[in-house]
Amino acid sequence: MSHILITGGRVIDPASSLDRVVDVALRNGLVAEIGTGLTRTPADRVIDAEGLLVAPGLIDPHVHLREPGQEHKETLGSGSQAAVAGGFTTVCCIPNTSPALDSPEMIGFVEHRARATAACRIFAVGSLTKGRKGEEPAEISLMARAGAVGFSDDGDGVASPAVMARVLAAVKATGLALMQHCQEPTLTRGASIHAGTIATRLGLTGWPRVAEELMIERDIRLNRAIGCRYHVQHISSEGSADLIRRARAAGQPVSAEASPHHLILTHEACDHYDTAAKMNPPLREQRDVDALRAAVADGTITVLATDHAPHTADEKALPFEEAPFGIIGLESALALYAEALVHSGAIDWPRLIALLTIEPARLCNLDRPSPHRPALGSLAPGGPADVTLIDPDARWIFSAEHIKGRSRNTPFLGRAMRSRAVLTIVGGTIAHQVQR
Amino acid sequence: MPVATTPPPATPAAPPPHKWSRRHLLGLDGLTAGEVRALLRAAAAYVPVATSTQTDTQELAGRTVATLFFEDSTRTRTSFTLAARRLGAGVVDLSSGASSVNKGESLLDTARTVEAMGVSGIVVRAKQAGAAELIARGVSCAVVNAGDGKHEHPTQGLLDLLTLAEAHGRQDALDLSGLTLVIVGDVVSSRVARSAIAGARLLGARVVCVGPPALAPASLAALGCEVSGDLDAVLPIADAVMMLRVQFERHEGSESLRSPSVPSPREFRTLFGLTRERADRMKPGAVVMHPGPMNRGLEIDGEVADGPRSVIRTQVSRGVAVRMAALRLCIG
Numbered sequence: 001m002s003h004i005l006i007t008g009g010r011v012i013d014p015a016s017s018l019d020r021v022v023d024v025a026l027r028n029g030l031v032a033e034i035g036t037g038l039t040r041t042p043a044d045r046v047i048d049a050e051g052l053l054v055a056p057g058l059i060d061p062h063v064h065l066r067e068p069g070q071e072h073k074e075t076l077g078s079g080s081q082a083a084v085a086g087g088f089t090t091v092c093c094i095p096n097t098s099p100a101l102d103s104p105e106m107i108g109f110v111e112h113r114a115r116a117t118a119a120c121r122i123f124a125v126g127s128l129t130k131g132r133k134g135e136e137p138a139e140i141s142l143m144a145r146a147g148a149v150g151f152s153d154d155g156d157g158v159a160s161p162a163v164m165a166r167v168l169a170a171v172k173a174t175g176l177a178l179m180q181h182c183q184e185p186t187l188t189r190g191a192s193i194h195a196g197t198i199a200t201r202l203g204l205t206g207w208p209r210v211a212e213e214l215m216i217e218r219d220i221r222l223n224r225a226i227g228c229r230y231h232v233q234h235i236s237s238e239g240s241a242d243l244i245r246r247a248r249a250a251g252q253p254v255s256a257e258a259s260p261h262h263l264i265l266t267h268e269a270c271d272h273y274d275t276a277a278k279m280n281p282p283l284r285e286q287r288d289v290d291a292l293r294a295a296v297a298d299g300t301i302t303v304l305a306t307d308h309a310p311h312t313a314d315e316k317a318l319p320f321e322e323a324p325f326g327i328i329g330l331e332s333a334l335a336l337y338a339e340a341l342v343h344s345g346a347i348d349w350p351r352l353i354a355l356l357t358i359e360p361a362r363l364c365n366l367d368r369p370s371p372h373r374p375a376l377g378s379l380a381p382g383g384p385a386d387v388t389l390i391d392p393d394a395r396w397i398f399s400a401e402h403i404k405g406r407s408r409n410t411p412f413l414g415r416a417m418r419s420r421a422v423l424t425i426v427g428g429t430i431a432h433q434v435q436r
Numbered sequence: 437m438p439v440a441t442t443p444p445p446a447t448p449a450a451p452p453p454h455k456w457s458r459r460h461l462l463g464l465d466g467l468t469a470g471e472v473r474a475l476l477r478a479a480a481a482y483v484p485v486a487t488s489t490q491t492d493t494q495e496l497a498g499r500t501v502a503t504l505f506f507e508d509s510t511r512t513r514t515s516f517t518l519a520a521r522r523l524g525a526g527v528v529d530l531s532s533g534a535s536s537v538n539k540g541e542s543l544l545d546t547a548r549t550v551e552a553m554g555v556s557g558i559v560v561r562a563k564q565a566g567a568a569e570l571i572a573r574g575v576s577c578a579v580v581n582a583g584d585g586k587h588e589h590p591t592q593g594l595l596d597l598l599t600l601a602e603a604h605g606r607q608d609a610l611d612l613s614g615l616t617l618v619i620v621g622d623v624v625s626s627r628v629a630r631s632a633i634a635g636a637r638l639l640g641a642r643v644v645c646v647g648p649p650a651l652a653p654a655s656l657a658a659l660g661c662e663v664s665g666d667l668d669a670v671l672p673i674a675d676a677v678m679m680l681r682v683q684f685e686r687h688e689g690s691e692s693l694r695s696p697s698v699p700s701p702r703e704f705r706t707l708f709g710l711t712r713e714r715a716d717r718m719k720p721g722a723v724v725m726h727p728g729p730m731n732r733g734l735e736i737d738g739e740v741a742d743g744p745r746s747v748i749r750t751q752v753s754r755g756v757a758v759r760m761a762a763l764r765l766c767i768g
Contacts, residue, residue, distance in 0.1 A: 201658060202566065
């Protein structure tokens with residue numbers, strides 16, 4: 001944990017509306033000073049950040065790290081390597097492990113394993129229901145006390161309205177957010193791809209937009225009398241964005257996230273039964289991609305999340321309908337967000353960095369300190385030295401050598417990228433660096 | 437109307453007509469009209485051999501074809517087996533009961549194992565859409581799709597096209613423009629329909645799919661066909677009617693809801709069954725097709741299936757010729 005002086009970079013801290021070329025001094029794992037002409041001490045390692053963006057460490061509130069139960073796909077340790085390679089200093093792992101993260105003991109397991117093996121901060125999202133079965137509420141309050149940063153049965157939505165009403169009330173009592181995977185199950189049985197022309201041509205059962213929209217609409221209505229912070233994970237359709245927009249305009253505590261693949265690709269990527277593009281919710285059509293980008297630009301979507309979902313090559317080599325859903329995302333996310341949102345002109349860098357730092361921090365209550373950790377998501381002096389340096393114009397081809405996690409299931413291999421996280425500092429320690 | 441069987445050489449890059457250069461036959465969607473015609477011409481030339489009880493050719497003598505059927509089938513497997521033998525090839529059969537798929541081996545591993553034993557072509561039938569393409573990407577021998585889930589069944593589509601062309605005297609030009617093919621029933625689950633639609637469209641026919649919304653949804657228009665819910669309105673324009681079996685086993689989603697896609701056989705038959713009364717209203721020269729197996733009395737009356745409009749037996753006999761053509765052209 002050396003002393004680090006980052007000089008001459010464009011420092012963007014959306015939490016404090018800072019956007020200036022200044023120096024940042026990190027000492028003893030904390031942000032010591034931000035300003036011009038900072039004194040250099042002999043102990044300092046000086047990093048010339050001219051031409052780079054200096055941001056708070058990026059936060060991903062939605063990753064699948066597969067530990068415990070499927071360590072051959074990913075572990076907290078390998079997933080953290082993928083995270084820091086992509087510029088992320090904090091990730092929140094989703095509880096669809098085996099067994100599920102549905103008890104305070106399991107939340108504690110993640111905290112201990114992460115401390116022992118991870119290169120970044122990892123916090124656990126707890127299950128809403130026992131075993132993620134959608135039947136009985138899990139010990140939501142005890143998990144919150146144990147350090148859970150949100151609740152979700154992701155992989156499945158809570159299908160029963162009665163159970164959903166109970167868990168909304170239970171999560172509300174914790175002050176955390178309920179993160180819902182919106183998929184009405186009876187409309188998607190056997191579905192493996194967007195219900196569109198590709199599904200029709202390939203003879204695959206389609207997953208219609210309405211299955212997502214119906215659950216969002218139901219939840220918003222259920223939650224009106226409850227008032228829980230309700231967050232929709234990985235929204236995929238134009239109609240979903242409209243529902244979120246209207247609920248927010250009506251003052252409801254509703255938020256939503258978008259994933260890189262839904263901001264870039266369409267169901268055309270699944271042609272020829274390409275399982276690398278099989279994900280849930282599925283890739284949809286260009287109008288959905290356009291609508292999601294517009295929803296980020298107008299503030300409807302406030303959080304970006306990779307939904308990093310590692311699977312083995314053998315599993316992805318199965319016939320399309322039998323191959324698992326999901327793609328990895330941590331190593332390629334920043335460049336894809338930049339492509340979809342900044343280079344396209346939809347938003348600017350300060351807003352993108354907000355969507356990747358203070359906004360997800362607020363979603364998971366990480367923006368305030370707790371007994372488990374300091375406040376995260378900003379560059380406040382006295383706060384932890386979690387910093388990501390971004391080269392906004394770096395040109396690179398995404399290839400296997402950039403993948404630091406255990407699995408390689410991504411449709412983006414070989415894609416020409418622009419923008420890259422070149423240095424990732426976690427708690428004052430350099431966790432990843434790209435040689436310039 | 438003059439019929440152009442040979443497109444003018446518009447660009448130097450244009451593929452030669454009636455030429456087949458592919459290693460695999462995975463589906464009719466994505467082929468050119470010239471490729472479909474190349475297959476049909478080869479098939480037509482094999483019809484005498486295929487329907488004789490005596491003569492065989494020796495064009496694939498010394499080669500071995502493996503029939504890899506992960507899903508039950510008697511007629512298609514038999515048809516491919518006969519086709520291979522008529523070409524002089526040896527045939528090994530691996531149906532799912534005898535193969536190691538039941539021991540958890542993947543489709544691809546089974547196919548690679550068979551290939552490694554020295555076969556020249558694999559004929560594959562599987563319940564998963566895309567299975568044939570998956571195998572074709574993983575082996576170097578020829579792969580012929582004998583039906584993959586709800587996706588395609590290209591040799592069935594070709595025999596339907598050949599039968600249709602012959603019934604309307606189009607076997608020379610292999611041009612179906614001006615003809616209307618009506619496909620009735622469970623189109624959404626039908627790989628036969630997907631192949632027939634793709635092939636018929638390539639050869640210039642109009643295709644109308646008819647059925648209840650659950651079986652013939654409007655989304656089928658993506659295949660280049662029209663969609664209707666009214667058989668009686670469509671029947672008078674049909675030059676050929678292809679009846680499909682309701683595939684209750686492929687409506688998994690609906691079954692799990694305990695509400696079949698068809699409320700009752702009675703309702704289906706009343707609205708969409710090809711009864712004798714309906715067959716009588718078809719226009720002169722219009723033919724009746726069925727890929728089989730038939731549910732007599734449900735989607736088609738026995739009298740119609742065996743009646744003067746029926747070309748169902750011709751379909752079966754053309755199946756062997758089409759499969760000879762597919763094996764010959766792909767194995768080369």
